[in-house]
Amino acid sequence: MLLFRKIWLRATLLALLVLCSTPYTYATSQTAPNAPHPINSKKANSTAYNGTIFIYQTSTPQALHYNNGKKSLHYMLHPSKKGEFIAFIPIGYYDEGVKTLHSPKQTESSPQTIKILQKDYPKKEQINVANDKVSYSNEVAKRIEKEKNAAVKTYATITKGRLWDKPFIKPLDSAITSPYGSARIFNGKVNSYHGGTDLRASIGTPILATNDGKVALVQDRYLSGKSIYVDHGSGVYSVYFHLDEFLVKQGDMVKQGQVIAKSGDTGRVSGAHLHFGIVINGTNVDAMDFIEQVNALF
Numbered sequence: 001m002l003l004f005r006k007i008w009l010r011a012t013l014l015a016l017l018v019l020c021s022t023p024y025t026y027a028t029s030q031t032a033p034n035a036p037h038p039i040n041s042k043k044a045n046s047t048a049y050n051g052t053i054f055i056y057q058t059s060t061p062q063a064l065h066y067n068n069g070k071k072s073l074h075y076m077l078h079p080s081k082k083g084e085f086i087a088f089i090p091i092g093y094y095d096e097g098v099k100t101l102h103s104p105k106q107t108e109s110s111p112q113t114i115k116i117l118q119k120d121y122p123k124k125e126q127i128n129v130a131n132d133k134v135s136y137s138n139e140v141a142k143r144i145e146k147e148k149n150a151a152v153k154t155y156a157t158i159t160k161g162r163l164w165d166k167p168f169i170k171p172l173d174s175a176i177t178s179p180y181g182s183a184r185i186f187n188g189k190v191n192s193y194h195g196g197t198d199l200r201a202s203i204g205t206p207i208l209a210t211n212d213g214k215v216a217l218v219q220d221r222y223l224s225g226k227s228i229y230v231d232h233g234s235g236v237y238s239v240y241f242h243l244d245e246f247l248v249k250q251g252d253m254v255k256q257g258q259v260i261a262k263s264g265d266t267g268r269v270s271g272a273h274l275h276f277g278i279v280i281n282g283t284n285v286d287a288m289d290f291i292e293q294v295n296a297l298f
């Protein structure tokens with residue numbers, strides 16, 4: 001009986017020790033209640049897939065940088081929660097490892113990090129287009145460079161706040177013919193990845209603005225053909241490529257669902273379709289994933 005008592009006492013003490021140590025471990029690993037607390041509407045805290053956005057939410061926005069100080073968080077009001085702010089952090093297609101968020105002074109003892117998970121994107125897609133769309137003369141190379149710079153300049157223009165207050169929509173209701181992220185080989189030569197979503201559209205199909213915004217750039221480009229760039233504020237841009245006809249001009253304010261163009265087959269294409277993309281702070285992310293994540297905030 002005495003032996004049984006001794007064993008029981010030891011077991012109780014051991015159980016108490018385990019119970020006491022568990023909350024202590026939690027307390028040290030948790031974020032202080034008032035500190036900015038990164039959240040992601042769908043996935044576990046502080047992880048995000050390459051080619052998607054990480055939604056940072058806080059009630060006390062403060063200056064934060066990522067990509068070694070090259071990019072800043074651009075805060076906007078949360079679309080449905082009063083007193084809360086959000087910022088979209090794009091995770092690039094080629095990003096891996098960890099994305100670190102730090103203040104401009106880099107004084108924090110433990111900067112916040114986002115662990116990047118690798119998504120299984122479609123591996124390879126062979127596309128055959130006209131030869132002059134893959135090997136260029138000097139003159140064409142210069143034009144492509146100039147057009148690329150115009151896009152980079154557009155994406156770097158940050159309109160404060162958000163210009164939208166409704167969910168995002170697909171620019172037309174049709175099947176996806178090529179998703180974001182597929183590795184691409186044009187005529188067996190150029191290797192890149194698909195930065196947008198291709199949607200089935202015969203020539204002349206009405207194309208709708210994905211959300212409210214300002215038309216930032218309207219340009220007939222060598223590779224993307226007739227193209228429209230819409231600024232949605234805080235570094236969020238939507239792009240519509242290979243169009244046949246423009247129905248808006250630079251500087252126009254557009255509404256969600258407004259017909260901004262007719263689809264076509266201009267630029268480097270193998271047939272008529274719409275290339276639709278979302279660019280955050282200059283980084284292409286999966287537009288379909290963006291729409292799903294952002295609309296879940298409503």
Ligand SMILES: [Zn+2]
Nearest residue numbers: 196197198275
């Ligand atoms: Zn495309």
